[in-house]
Amino acid sequence: MTIRQDEAIILRTRDYRESDRLITFFSRNQGQLTGIAKGARRSKKRFVHTLEPLSHVLITYADRSSSGLVRIDASELKNGFIELRNQVVRIGYASLSCEVVLEMSPERQANPSLFTLLHQYLQQLEGKGEPEHFLLLFLLRMLSLSGYAPNLQRCLRCGRDSTSGEVWYFSISQGGLLCGDHPRGGKVYQVSLGTIMLLRQAQQLPPAKVWRLRFHRQSLDECRFLLLDLVRHHLEKDLKSLRLLYQIGALETANSSAHP
Ligand SMILES: [Zn+2]
Incomplete structure (x- = not known):
């Protein structure tokens, strides 16, 4: 399991199972990835406003293999493009x-x-x-x-x-x-x-x-x-x-x- 941190733009979000969300993002160094944000639907605090489409974030994720979904551990907002x-x-x-x-x-x-x-x-x-x-x-x-x-x-x-x-x-x-x-x-x-x-x-x-x-x-x-x-x-x-x-x-x- 590799833990990575990278700048990314959120491209798409979808609800997944009861409480999770699937987030597709484009990262500076790894390109396009999709990850599970566990509990993102239940707990608004954990990823507050940082996993919305268009947001520019610093994302931390765990990559188990060189294919498939990653696990999103944290996301810090750099620019939400509010204007x-x-x-x-x-x-x-x-x-x-x-x-x-x-x-x-x-x-x-x-x-x-x-x-x-x-x-x-x-x-x-x-x-x-x-x-x-x-x-x-x-x-x-x-x-x-x-x-x-x-x-x-x-x-x-x-x-x-x-x-x-x-x-x-x-x-x-x-x-x-x-x-x-x-x-x-x-x-x-x-x-x-x-x-x-x-x-x-x-x-x-x-x-x-x-x-x-x-x-x-x-x-x-x-x-x-x-x-x-x-x-x-x-x-x-x-x-x-x-x-x-x-x-x-x-x-x-x-x-x-x-x-x-
Ligand atoms: Zn010609």
Whole structure:
């Protein structure tokens, strides 16, 4: 039995048996884990407010083997993101990121950069900036850190550099750009050169600086469904948290830029 202590973001909680809770969290050094918090439903004192989704905590857990559930012994709150929790729109954006990490990151696969990305994204959502900009930056970086980086350098078919040429399409199934010279199969989105350059910058900037990038109206319209579609393509299912964002009108539902 190994006792570990690690920073973590709580992704999901579920009731378990009569008095326990199952907690899925993303830790800085061990990746995604699920643990039993014994007595968490009965005794509110033991884990007071520290095992709620979105919370940033210092978690202590016992790991019996290299697979299966861990046993959560203690959890100390570092940041409950109270400001964020007071705004339903921002809760929606935060929940979406937790669901994406939950679905896309394999259990027990360490990815400290992904922990930093999720943590920084939640911090940005606490501020006053536009949450949709942060979401798109989060999704792009998340895809890259999960091994699904969109190819934005050149045409997948002829190799033409994406800084030249005028008409560009992004192919969801191929995960990259196609110039205007080729017939297009599958779902593609037309993207402007400005958007391609912005996304390339967003892939390359150091983690702390990426949040300063802003999408112009056209880039927002071009990227919104493209990035969500790309995530859906890799997950092979819809994201439940998107429904809340659509219901409260925080994200547009019309898909005008896709070329099926
Ligand atoms: Zn081409």
